[in-house]
Amino acid sequence: MLPPFLVAPPRRVVVLNPTGRYAARQVAEMRAAGTAIVAGIALGRGGGSQDGMPLLDSLAELEEPADAAVLYTPPEGTGDAVRQCAAAGIPTIVAAAEYVPVHDAIRAARAAKGAGSWLLGPNTLGLCVPGADGGLLLGSVSPAFCTPGSVAVLGRSGTLTLATARLLTRAGIGQRAVIHMGGDAVIGRNPHEWLEALGGDDATRAVLYCGEIGGDKEYALAEAVARFPKPVVVAMTGRHAPADRQMGHAGALIGAERETAAAKLAALAEAGARTACTPYDAIDILKELVP
Amino acid sequence: MRLTEMEGKAILRRHGIAVPPGVPLDGDALPEAAAGWGEVVVKAQILEGGRGKRGLVRRVTAAEAIAARDAMRAIPGTGGAGFLAERPAAIAREMFLALRVDGTRQGIELLFSEAGGVEVEAGEAPVRMAVDPDASGLAETVFGALRGRLPSPVAARVARLAARLAEVMRAEDLTLLEINPLAEVEGGRLLALDAKIVRDDAAEGRHGGDATRASAALEAASLSPAEREAHARGFTLVEMPGDVALVSAGAGLGMFLVDLLADHGLRAASFMDNRRGGPAETTEARLETAFALAARPGVKAILFYTTLASRPVAERIETLLGFLARNPAPKPLYVGFAAAPSASRGFDAAAASERLRAAGVAMLHDDPLTLVRAIAGAA
Numbered sequence: 001m002l003p004p005f006l007v008a009p010p011r012r013v014v015v016l017n018p019t020g021r022y023a024a025r026q027v028a029e030m031r032a033a034g035t036a037i038v039a040g041i042a043l044g045r046g047g048g049s050q051d052g053m054p055l056l057d058s059l060a061e062l063e064e065p066a067d068a069a070v071l072y073t074p075p076e077g078t079g080d081a082v083r084q085c086a087a088a089g090i091p092t093i094v095a096a097a098e099y100v101p102v103h104d105a106i107r108a109a110r111a112a113k114g115a116g117s118w119l120l121g122p123n124t125l126g127l128c129v130p131g132a133d134g135g136l137l138l139g140s141v142s143p144a145f146c147t148p149g150s151v152a153v154l155g156r157s158g159t160l161t162l163a164t165a166r167l168l169t170r171a172g173i174g175q176r177a178v179i180h181m182g183g184d185a186v187i188g189r190n191p192h193e194w195l196e197a198l199g200g201d202d203a204t205r206a207v208l209y210c211g212e213i214g215g216d217k218e219y220a221l222a223e224a225v226a227r228f229p230k231p232v233v234v235a236m237t238g239r240h241a242p243a244d245r246q247m248g249h250a251g252a253l254i255g256a257e258r259e260t261a262a263a264k265l266a267a268l269a270e271a272g273a274r275t276a277c278t279p280y281d282a283i284d285i286l287k288e289l290v291p
Numbered sequence: 292m293r294l295t296e297m298e299g300k301a302i303l304r305r306h307g308i309a310v311p312p313g314v315p316l317d318g319d320a321l322p323e324a325a326a327g328w329g330e331v332v333v334k335a336q337i338l339e340g341g342r343g344k345r346g347l348v349r350r351v352t353a354a355e356a357i358a359a360r361d362a363m364r365a366i367p368g369t370g371g372a373g374f375l376a377e378r379p380a381a382i383a384r385e386m387f388l389a390l391r392v393d394g395t396r397q398g399i400e401l402l403f404s405e406a407g408g409v410e411v412e413a414g415e416a417p418v419r420m421a422v423d424p425d426a427s428g429l430a431e432t433v434f435g436a437l438r439g440r441l442p443s444p445v446a447a448r449v450a451r452l453a454a455r456l457a458e459v460m461r462a463e464d465l466t467l468l469e470i471n472p473l474a475e476v477e478g479g480r481l482l483a484l485d486a487k488i489v490r491d492d493a494a495e496g497r498h499g500g501d502a503t504r505a506s507a508a509l510e511a512a513s514l515s516p517a518e519r520e521a522h523a524r525g526f527t528l529v530e531m532p533g534d535v536a537l538v539s540a541g542a543g544l545g546m547f548l549v550d551l552l553a554d555h556g557l558r559a560a561s562f563m564d565n566r567r568g569g570p571a572e573t574t575e576a577r578l579e580t581a582f583a584l585a586a587r588p589g590v591k592a593i594l595f596y597t598t599l600a601s602r603p604v605a606e607r608i609e610t611l612l613g614f615l616a617r618n619p620a621p622k623p624l625y626v627g628f629a630a631a632p633s634a635s636r637g638f639d640a641a642a643a644s645e646r647l648r649a650a651g652v653a654m655l656h657d658d659p660l661t662l663v664r665a666i667a668g669a670a
Contacts, residue, residue, distance in 0.1 A: 022571075025602075029633055075493060099567045101494035102392050103461045109397045142631035157543020159598050163659070166598075166629055183542065185394035185466075212543060217395050237546040240553035245529050247546055247562060278550060280660055 003118045003197055004091035005129065006177060009036075009136045010068035014059065014090075016041045016081050018050060023072035026096075026140050027053065030070070033137040038066065059088050068092040070126065070138055078122055079104030082188075086115035093188070094138045095121035105186040112188050119188020125158035125180040128165070141165065141178050149174015150205035151290055152198050154191055156212050157183055160237060164210050164279040171283045173290060176204045190217050192224035199228055206231040206289050208282055209273075211264060213238030213247065218264040222271035231289045232273040235282040236261040292490050294506040295336040297375045299488035301502060306459045308452070310483045313377040321356045321376060328378045333359045335366075336373040338509050340487070350379060371512045373505055380482055385472035386441075387417065388449065390456055392466045392491075396421055399457055401433065403449065405440050407472035415440075424457040448481050449473070464494030493567065517580060524576040525569025533560030535666060536581040536622070538595040540565065548596060551659055555667040557591075560584050574610045578618070585622040592666045593620060596627040596659055604630040605638045608647070615650040623653035623669060625662045 004010075018027045018040035028051065031037055039054050039062060046057030056062065069090045073081040075097040085093045086108075093112055100108075100122035112119035120126060126139015130146040137143055140158075145166040153168070153175050155161030161180040168175060181187055181194060191209060198204045209232060211218050225232050239261040241247050257263055269275045274289075276282035294302070300310040314322040316333060325331055333356055335347035342348045346366060351359045360374045385407035393400040404417040418436050422429060434450035441449065452473075460468055467489040474482045490503070500507060511519055521528035535552050537559045539545040549559040561584055563577050578595070585593045599607065607628065615624075626647060630638075644655050654665050
């Protein structure tokens with residue numbers, strides 16, 4: 001099943017906790033990009049507004065259900081906020097916060113999946129679907145880094161997802177969507193779930209997956225790659241990271257040989273993916289695949 | 292954070308999980324509570340595994356406990372570590388039981404082997420199954436998976452224990468809870484003889500620091516002085532033997548730059564990322580750290596690269612220029628910004644470029660590969 005935002009752009013987007021400095025800046029960017037934000041949810045600020053955006057105390061006060069939610073809720077409250085959005089039947093949920101406790105993330109991811117929602121994050125910059133008409137921005141994946149096209153980008157790291165989108169655009173390779181899935185060990189949807197969903201997307205001709213060291217998500221991805229009907233190109237960061245050192249992300253720690261970049265690249269190549277050491281190499285491959 | 296055995300077992304004890312009686316061995320004499328045990332097992336409280344092979348777990352008479360501890364203190368790697376003295380158990384069976392967060396399956400995975408202790412890796416492949424602390428009848432489900440590998444009464448006890456440990460995992464925000472060996476002792480009772488426990492750093496604020504003070508001290512001691520200072524100033528630093536001091540923001544981008552440098556025959560001397568609870572702006576602190584690393588003889592260059600989606604690039608440039616005015620770069624400084632138009636609003640790139648060059652920046656470019664190639668060419 002396609003992620004809902006690829007079927008039709010959300011028309012009723014809400015932003016939870018939009019009033020902080022970082023969140024307010026992202027809200028302004030989304031509105032400038034044309035994202036259809038109908039309200040901000042900020043407990044205690046209901047009845048007010050933020051640069052013309054109405055503020056409500058609760059999701060329950062919306063006149064019509066939202067079809068996407070972007071959460072700038074602090075990490076301790078993110079799990080609960082995601083479950084609230086899932087219970088409200090919001091089909092696309094973007095949870096930006098980093099440092100969400102992992103057991104909170106497990107409950108949130110399960111609740112979202114159980115409700116049929118597509119959860120990005122926790123720890124995500126969100127997504128951009130570039131379009132000639134301005135496209136869709138949910139989060140902080142700057143549309144200026146992206147250009148419309150047919151390569152779906154799936155990233156584990158926010159900054160690298162941004163950097164890769166920018167390099168693709170410069171190389172003249174447009175993107176169907178740029179999706180930062182989330183950098184934590186537990187995220188709403190795993191890479192293999194995104195890949196399986198993109199199999200049915202006619203507008204996607206190839207997928208670029210930007211992975212990293214740590215965890216074992218790439219092995220489930222490899223199984224999905226073997227069944228995927230379109231080309232998959234994979235770049236992996238952390239090839240030269242020292243073992244047993246946490247490299248920032250909760251997910252980026254080489255705990256065992258199979259968590260190294262080399263082992264993951266080998267498994268994905270075996271499954272049929274075209275593998276690359278860097279996004280630059282991936283772009284060279286994509287130029288052949290999506291001329 | 293990985294916890295010491297002693298602090299991990301204190302958590303288990305608080306949840307009613309049986310562990311051997313034990314006392315900290317930090318004075319000049321065996322504590323009175325242990326005096327009647329006859330023998331004790333003295334264990335160094337370090338965070339690394341393989342203690343037994345290194346002579347850091349010893350079974351001795353009570354009278355020999357202090358001497359054994361002092362002998363262990365002479366072994367490298369025990370600096371700052373505490374010591375635990377436990378009452379030995381009469382073991383009938385050693386098993387392996389672990390629960391871990393399984394990120395891909397979004398839950399807790401149980402691993403069990405009937406061969407515990409050092410034999411765990413030589414034994415049959417472990418039982419692996421998902422366990423959900425909210426699931427009703429969890430112990431029965433686990434029992435079903437274990438009954439073919441253990442006598443039923445033992446399987447039942449292990450299954451009940453596993454169900455309780457799943458709750459402990461969540462209540463204590465653990466990402467790993469490994470008991471090896473899990474011992475069956477006289478009367479069929481189960482006893483956690485050793486415990487490897489890792490707590491989720493993101494949940495640290497829920498639990499207070501008192502109960503894990505020794506673990507935190509050991510973790511801090513494992514860092515280099517520069518890494519400790521970085522933590523105190525609100526960002527993460529991984530110091531590495533290298534020839535390019537790297538200043539970046541964002542883990543993925545940082546690892547990408549580390550890889551690019553290595554692909555060009557260079558080695559990053561640092562990796563930086565944000566830190567939980569740190570201030571929003573740490574650019575100056577990161578630059579100070581990088582410049583200190585760059586002052587070392589083996590470091591040839593400094594690479595400063597960041598992506599800005601919405602944060603104003605002008606602010607970052609001004610920070611950099613202000614810093615350079617006070618601190619001339621000790622080695623050639625290469626600078627890159629990948630800034631979205633929204634971050635560059637009202638920003639005069641040409642003027643900034645000129646000012647940076649005047650401030651001694653060797654190269655300003657927005658493409659990481661171009662910068663890395665320039666460093667490699669100069670080196």
